[in-house]
Amino acid sequence: MVGKDPRMPLSTAHVATSRPERYVKQLISHMSHKAAAELTDHGRGTIAFRHGTCTLVSAGDELILIAAAADNDAVAGVQDVITRHLLRFATQEELRIDWTEPVAGDALRIVDPSIDDYLRAHCTPADELLRELAATTREATGHAAGMQISADEGALLSMLVRLSGARRAIEIGVFTGYSSLCIARALPADGQLIACDVSREWTAIARTFWERAGVADRIDLRIGPALETLRALPAEPAYDFAFIDADKANYPAYYEEVVPRLNSGGLLVLDNVFLGGRVLDPAFQEESHLAMRRVNEAIAGDDRLDCVMLPVRDGVTLARKR
Numbered sequence: 001m002v003g004k005d006p007r008m009p010l011s012t013a014h015v016a017t018s019r020p021e022r023y024v025k026q027l028i029s030h031m032s033h034k035a036a037a038e039l040t041d042h043g044r045g046t047i048a049f050r051h052g053t054c055t056l057v058s059a060g061d062e063l064i065l066i067a068a069a070a071d072n073d074a075v076a077g078v079q080d081v082i083t084r085h086l087l088r089f090a091t092q093e094e095l096r097i098d099w100t101e102p103v104a105g106d107a108l109r110i111v112d113p114s115i116d117d118y119l120r121a122h123c124t125p126a127d128e129l130l131r132e133l134a135a136t137t138r139e140a141t142g143h144a145a146g147m148q149i150s151a152d153e154g155a156l157l158s159m160l161v162r163l164s165g166a167r168r169a170i171e172i173g174v175f176t177g178y179s180s181l182c183i184a185r186a187l188p189a190d191g192q193l194i195a196c197d198v199s200r201e202w203t204a205i206a207r208t209f210w211e212r213a214g215v216a217d218r219i220d221l222r223i224g225p226a227l228e229t230l231r232a233l234p235a236e237p238a239y240d241f242a243f244i245d246a247d248k249a250n251y252p253a254y255y256e257e258v259v260p261r262l263n264s265g266g267l268l269v270l271d272n273v274f275l276g277g278r279v280l281d282p283a284f285q286e287e288s289h290l291a292m293r294r295v296n297e298a299i300a301g302d303d304r305l306d307c308v309m310l311p312v313r314d315g316v317t318l319a320r321k322r
């Protein structure tokens, strides 16, 4: 992180246009003489100026711009350069470029609190056993209990496993077993979940709840660094569902190991892809931030996968193998 306050305000703009891709290319090509400008294969570009960055995304009939810099004045500088050039390039249409007020990455509200209350009130609620597991986790693990997935995310996992008809699943990051329980219960009786974690202490709680739920025989708990566990599995496609929710710095490696092992039509789910909004804010440069940006970028550009990123809790990516 840089300086005392690591946050960098960022601001976005959606520009309606029939030629977003062309503007991304033009901006990148023009700016590459004055700044570090880079174009990816999938219509996204980034321009790193001395005082800030701008990410450009061609999205259907929209050009999405994300400007970030050290302070509001510097954001305004990035906005100004991009706006002026875009208006100059748009000789055949009149563009409207309205930037949002700058906000720091870790101060973003992913979902409005009222919507959040409303959606929680309209999901199938967690049953008694899941509620007891959440309460036991709070009692036994204190602060760490915040790592547990929420009831609505658990319901989403169960729904996805059932919808995908998955039989064989892998989970990376068990903790006290909430997500494993949601996945395992949604598998058929002869289904199997390989559950990876390093902690014997936390997964001991998980085991008691899996027993009580009657799914312990479907769960194969592997204690040890998950990367080693994954690498020890046969490299061919064999799994229908994978959930990644462990140490963030290893997300790119987990993704690399999981995708080849997924069957065609198999689903990869990743939790915490926003890192509390920090992925958007270039001031955050810890290993976990860099890794999450890298994996988000890689998945979006991966021709083996179709993906959507959902604003569920701290961000959930669904990637289906083609």
Ligand SMILES: C[S@@+](CC[C@H](N)C(=O)[O-])C[C@H]1O[C@@H](n2cnc3c(N)ncnc32)[C@H](O)[C@@H]1O
Residues within 6 Å of the ligand: 147, 148, 149, 172, 173, 174, 175, 176, 177, 178, 179, 180, 196, 197, 198, 199, 202, 224, 225, 226, 227, 245, 246, 247, 250
């Ligand atoms: C966010 S918690 C998982 C929460 C869980 N999915 C749930 O629903 O409660 C992350 C877990 O990853 C585990 N973990 C961290 N580093 C790991 C590693 N290198 N290999 C395997 N597990 C790891 C931690 O022990 C912790 O239990």
